[in-house]
Amino acid sequence: MTAPEASGTYHPGMPTYLGMPAFPVAAAAAVADSQLRANLAHATRTIRAKRARAVAELADWEELRAAGKTIKDHTLANLDHYLLRLEENVTGAGGHVHWAQDATEANAIVAGLVRAAGTDRVVKVKSMATQEIGLNEALAAEGIAVLETDLAELIVQLGHDLPSHILVPAIHKNRAEIREIFLREMPDAPAGLTDDPRALAAAARAHLRQAFLSAKVGISGANFAIAETGSLVVVESEGNGRMCVTLPETLISVVGIEKVLPSWRDLEVFLALLPRSSTAERMNPYTSIWTGVMPGDGPEEFHLVLVDNGRTAALADRTGRQALRCIRCSACLNVCPVYERTGGHAYGSPYPGPIGAIISPQLRGVSSPSDASLPFASTLCGACYQVCPVAINIPEALVHLRAEVVDAKRGKIISPERTMFHVSGLVLGSPRLLAAAQRGASLSGRLVARSGRIRRLPRPLSAWTETRDAPAPPRESFRAWWARTRGTR
Amino acid sequence: MRIGLFVTCLTDTLFPDTGRAVVTVLERLGHQVDFPAAQACCGQMHFNTGYRREAVPMVRGTVAAFAGYDAVVSPSASCTSMVREYYPALAGEAGDAALARAVAELVPRTWELSEYLTGVLGVTDVGAYFPHRVTYHPSCHSLRMLAVGDAPLRLLRAVRGLDLADLPDAESCCGFGGTFAVKNPDVSAAICADKVTAIRQTGAEVVCAADNSCLMHIGGALTRQRSGVATMHLAEILARTEEA
Numbered sequence: 064m065t066a067p068e069a070s071g072t073y074h075p076g077m078p079t080y081l082g083m084p085a086f087p088v089a090a091a092a093a094v095a096d097s098q099l100r101a102n103l104a105h106a107t108r109t110i111r112a113k114r115a116r117a118v119a120e121l122a123d124w125e126e127l128r129a130a131g132k133t134i135k136d137h138t139l140a141n142l143d144h145y146l147l148r149l150e151e152n153v154t155g156a157g158g159h160v161h162w163a164q165d166a167t168e169a170n171a172i173v174a175g176l177v178r179a180a181g182t183d184r185v186v187k188v189k190s191m192a193t194q195e196i197g198l199n200e201a202l203a204a205e206g207i208a209v210l211e212t213d214l215a216e217l218i219v220q221l222g223h224d225l226p227s228h229i230l231v232p233a234i235h236k237n238r239a240e241i242r243e244i245f246l247r248e249m250p251d252a253p254a255g256l257t258d259d260p261r262a263l264a265a266a267a268r269a270h271l272r273q274a275f276l277s278a279k280v281g282i283s284g285a286n287f288a289i290a291e292t293g294s295l296v297v298v299e300s301e302g303n304g305r306m307c308v309t310l311p312e313t314l315i316s317v318v319g320i321e322k323v324l325p326s327w328r329d330l331e332v333f334l335a336l337l338p339r340s341s342t343a344e345r346m347n348p349y350t351s352i353w354t355g356v357m358p359g360d361g362p363e364e365f366h367l368v369l370v371d372n373g374r375t376a377a378l379a380d381r382t383g384r385q386a387l388r389c390i391r392c393s394a395c396l397n398v399c400p401v402y403e404r405t406g407g408h409a410y411g412s413p414y415p416g417p418i419g420a421i422i423s424p425q426l427r428g429v430s431s432p433s434d435a436s437l438p439f440a441s442t443l444c445g446a447c448y449q450v451c452p453v454a455i456n457i458p459e460a461l462v463h464l465r466a467e468v469v470d471a472k473r474g475k476i477i478s479p480e481r482t483m484f485h486v487s488g489l490v491l492g493s494p495r496l497l498a499a500a501q502r503g504a505s506l507s508g509r510l511v512a513r514s515g516r517i518r519r520l521p522r523p524l525s526a527w528t529e530t531r532d533a534p535a536p537p538r539e540s541f542r543a544w545w546a547r548t549r550g551t552r
Numbered sequence: 553m554r555i556g557l558f559v560t561c562l563t564d565t566l567f568p569d570t571g572r573a574v575v576t577v578l579e580r581l582g583h584q585v586d587f588p589a590a591q592a593c594c595g596q597m598h599f600n601t602g603y604r605r606e607a608v609p610m611v612r613g614t615v616a617a618f619a620g621y622d623a624v625v626s627p628s629a630s631c632t633s634m635v636r637e638y639y640p641a642l643a644g645e646a647g648d649a650a651l652a653r654a655v656a657e658l659v660p661r662t663w664e665l666s667e668y669l670t671g672v673l674g675v676t677d678v679g680a681y682f683p684h685r686v687t688y689h690p691s692c693h694s695l696r697m698l699a700v701g702d703a704p705l706r707l708l709r710a711v712r713g714l715d716l717a718d719l720p721d722a723e724s725c726c727g728f729g730g731t732f733a734v735k736n737p738d739v740s741a742a743i744c745a746d747k748v749t750a751i752r753q754t755g756a757e758v759v760c761a762a763d764n765s766c767l768m769h770i771g772g773a774l775t776r777q778r779s780g781v782a783t784m785h786l787a788e789i790l791a792r793t794e795e796a
Contacts, residue, residue, distance in 0.1 A: 087738070090738060094742045442728065445693075462599065518776075526734040527734055530773065530776065532771075537568050542564055544572065
């Protein structure tokens with residue numbers, strides 16, 4: 064799936080996903096793609112089982128989870144304080160701090176820094192914040208070429224595609240499809256390239272190596288930013304991130320303001336929670352931590368761009384703000400029954416799955432069809448909440464945002480759904496009206512039923528009977544039976 | 553012990569056999585059951601679909617209907633979790649201190665049937681007989697919101713003649729999700745298809761659960777496929793004896 068042409072006004076939030084259709088429309092297309100569903104089912108089931116084993120190894124997992132939640136909540140409640148401390152300590156260590164209110168500002172700052180470094184090519188570490196602000200597209204518009212160095216991000220970039228998973232952006236592609244992309248888009252791909260994962264990784268490695276050695280500017284995000292020391296932390300598997308944060312002369316890190324942690328010791332909790340939740344590893348292979356600049360070691364210049372882009376607004380929402388605890392592990396995606404069938408593109412945002420369904424509408428508002436539909440893209444089964452390493456009650460936030468979507472439309476447009484819910488609320492809230500409706504349903508239901516089942520209902524309930532029978536109402540409701548046999552109280 | 557049966561609007565309207573079964577089981581165990589006719593809907597569908605304001609009168613109605621009972625017992629984990637998890641928040645939003653107090657008083661008295669039987673009454677053998685192969689689908693709200701654990705399975709294992717089959721991938725959602733089933737019908741049906749495949753693999757004659765909503769969804773797909781697998785609420789199995 065490629066980004067559709069932008070329709071409507073320019074939104075600084077996430078430009079690449081502009082104009083996405085509502086979730087049910089996008090999801091229907093995804094569900095019909097049997098190859099996609101097979102890829103997703105295999106990948107999510109595998110990682111789900113591995114995560115469960117990795118988490119079960121720790122007897123104090125629930126305590127760790129509670130600690131992660133508490134530290135994040137404390138930080139968010141004192142965000143102004145910790146951000147200023149972070150700025151002070153990054154600056155003190157020889158780094159530069161920039162503040163960006165939205166995506167446009169952040170992109171302009173980064174473009175300016177790249178031009179000031181005298182180059183038009185950058186290498187990039189996998190980062191969600193830069194996906195969110197559409198940095199690659201913004202830099203391309205300025206004539207700056209960006210090379211994604213995370214293997215999966217590289218696959219997505221070469222395929223002119225969009226990421227569909229937080230941790231595994233190319234989860235929707237199998238290895239045969241990846242081989243085709245490499246042969247088509249990577250000029251230096253070996254002619255006899257097979258779809259053996261090792262051969263594919265080796266081809267990407269050779270392709271990236273020259274860029275690492277020649278790039279003047281590296282761009283990263285950060286998993287954590289330590290206020291106490293001014294240190295930035297990137298957690299990864301491949302080591303390509305470490306190349307980007309150590310080899311170029313200039314390093315620019317684009318970081319959401321909610322990524323700050325108060326102190327060095329807080330890292331212990333998160334470095335236990337994150338790898339087990341995301342890759343199901345006890346520890347990830349590469350954890351890079353840097354503090355400002357060090358003469359003769361690593362980049363000579365370091366810039367930290369702190370991005371708000373809707374976070375302050377989310378912080379003001381008592382129920383919604385818990386989404387800002389997210390550490391982008393993607394455990395919720397892997398257990399979600401909806402994500403498993405639709406994949407990430409249907410969510411119309413770099414943040415897919417359950418967490419995306421509560422983050423995107425908060426960062427972007429609920430005015431677009433896609434954003435207004437995201438809080439409803441869940442069965443509320445609660446599997447996401449159960450696995451979340453920082454205990455984000457995603458179902459609670461979803462129903463909260465659903466009310467926001469409904470309330471935003473009140474008094475503006477006449478909606479058949481709202482009328483239906485108003486009327487059904489009156490009926491279902493009154494024992495007398497409910498009993499009358501039951502008698503009516505019993506009569507009419509039995510007229511259309513065949514052997515106790517109804518095979519076709521009018522809209523909107525036809526959406527049910529497309530694939531499922533509906534039960535015929537019984538001759539007598541429970542309350543009618545009780546009244547007849549036991550007498551009313 | 554005065555037990556108020558919180559039958560739920562769905563069971564009342566579409567599955568009265570379940571309500572009768574709850575009465576049968578509790579009376580067999582020597583308890584007096586009452587059905588307060590003032591009850592209607594708990595408001596979950598409205599609440600979960602974003603119509604929070606419309607749900608508030610239903611909270612009031614439910615709280616009033618069950619005032620004065622020692623225990624409020626429901627054959628729905630979903631509706632029970634609505635009362636326990638979200639009534640306090642809704643009462644708070646309504647800004648009505650009296651309602652908030654009444655909710656706080658109702659919440660600890662409200663039980664889903666299997667947790668009431670095993671946890672409060674301390675019973676696992678309710679004297680049932682059901683000589684069939686049965687598999688159990690742990691509904692999401694019983695599993696993850698109420699955390700009833702293995703209470704339903706312990707009740708089923710104590711049923712004479714019952715052959716309990718393990719359901720593969722049991723803890724996965726069936727795809728119902730209330731209005732999700734019609735707002736996102738394609739995804740809902742795709743999730744349900746996998747649940748139905750798992751159920752058919754067990755060779756069970758009956759699939760049971762602690763929620764008629766999920767069973768209505770699963771059952772709708774099972775009959776559409778003419779699978780021959782029946783759906784029955786847990787209470788209906790527990791109500792069966794050699795005589796009936």
